[in-house]
Amino acid sequence: MTVPFDFSGQNVLVIGGTSGINLGIAQGFAKAGAKLGVISRSQEKVDAAVTLLSKHTDAMGFSADVRDYEAIDSCTREFSEHLGSIDVLVSGAAGNFPAAANAMSANGFKAVMDIDLLGTFQVLRCAYSFLKKPGSAVINISAPQAFQPMEMQAHVCAAKAGVDMLTRVLAMEWGLEGIRVNSIVPGPISDTEGMARLAPTEKMQQAVTASVPLGRQGTKDDIADAALFLASPLASYITGAILPVDGGWSLSGFSSLGNALKAKSPT
Numbered sequence: 001m002t003v004p005f006d007f008s009g010q011n012v013l014v015i016g017g018t019s020g021i022n023l024g025i026a027q028g029f030a031k032a033g034a035k036l037g038v039i040s041r042s043q044e045k046v047d048a049a050v051t052l053l054s055k056h057t058d059a060m061g062f063s064a065d066v067r068d069y070e071a072i073d074s075c076t077r078e079f080s081e082h083l084g085s086i087d088v089l090v091s092g093a094a095g096n097f098p099a100a101a102n103a104m105s106a107n108g109f110k111a112v113m114d115i116d117l118l119g120t121f122q123v124l125r126c127a128y129s130f131l132k133k134p135g136s137a138v139i140n141i142s143a144p145q146a147f148q149p150m151e152m153q154a155h156v157c158a159a160k161a162g163v164d165m166l167t168r169v170l171a172m173e174w175g176l177e178g179i180r181v182n183s184i185v186p187g188p189i190s191d192t193e194g195m196a197r198l199a200p201t202e203k204m205q206q207a208v209t210a211s212v213p214l215g216r217q218g219t220k221d222d223i224a225d226a227a228l229f230l231a232s233p234l235a236s237y238i239t240g241a242i243l244p245v246d247g248g249w250s251l252s253g254f255s256s257l258g259n260a261l262k263a264k265s266p267t
């Protein structure tokens with residue numbers, strides 16, 4: 001759709017912004033005139049994302065793991081000192097694999113907790129001093145697992161519930177600094193790694209689509225549009241919100257996916 005927002009003069013840093021939903025968000029801000037930074041582990045993905053974003057705006061990329069505080073601190077600082085500040089921070093790095101709790105090692109559980117939850121804390125903690133001014137916005141990318149239990153997803157449910165609590169607590173702590181903090185909860189978004197992992201067969205994809213009240217899976221643009229709105233002055237009185245952008249999926253359809261994954265699992 002045509003972008004109705006103008007982010008020219010603003011600096012947007014998207015963590016995990018080199019593929020899927022987060023890259024879609026980065027592209028949305030780039031098309032709206034913002035200067036962009038993206039961070040993820042793979043240098044190859046970082047380079048490809050910067051090439052794509054550079055078609056629209058100035059873009060910088062950094063290879064770092066959100067589990068490594070020093071590395072995130074260093075690239076957040078480099079981005080901010082180069083451009084002067086951060087106006088919008090999107091924290092969306094995440095890991096997922098379907099596994100029953102009793103088929104998952106403690107290290108498997110910890111990997112997802114460390115990327116999704118500790119990683120979000122570290123990213124926000126490192127960015128705070130560069131965000132601290134009226135008009136700044138943080139958007140955490142959550143998931144329906146944050147509030148709806150799902151079989152084969154104990155690690156993700158625990159981690160994303162924590163992410164939404166960070167959203168709420170930091171909205172309170174940072175409100176007087178001028179920083180708004182919100183979560184977006186994407187529903188099933190087509191053509192993404194997340195959906196490929198959670199609904200790996202055509203039959204499961206069709207069942208997911210049929211379980212969405214609006215009758216379709218979401219697009220990356222659907223999530224980008226919501227992110228631009230939440231970061232814009234139109235949302236200037238919205239903080240601490242957990243916003244589902246899911247075609248109504250979380251109202252009823254979501255829970256059937258856990259059953260389907262469990263039925264498919266060899267364990």
Ligand code: COA
Nearest residue numbers: 094095096097098099103104105106107108111112193194
């Ligand atoms: N079932 C059970 N355990 C699994 C697993 C699976 N399908 N996949 C990984 N694990 C376990 C590993 O066995 C390991 O535990 P162990 O050391 O006890 O054997 C632990 O998870 C960490 O795995 P590792 O591959 O070392 O982690 P990593 O840090 O390289 O990768 C992941 C993290 C596992 C989350 C990986 O899937 C990833 O990088 N994902 C990013 C992309 C993604 O998930 N996108 C969708 C976002 S919704």
Ligand code: NAP
Nearest residue numbers: 016018019020021040041042065066093094189192193194
């Ligand atoms: P994706 O393409 O795999 O995106 C994940 C991004 O995070 C990648 O850029 C990845 O790049 C980066 N990343 C992963 N681990 C990292 C780490 N340790 N440090 C730094 N970066 C890391 O998946 P997606 O499906 O689009 O998901 C994006 C977000 O949306 C996630 O937060 C997910 O939970 C959420 N979500 C997705 C859906 C869906 O339908 N897909 C639904 C609800 C919520 P590298 O591999 O280079 O690190």
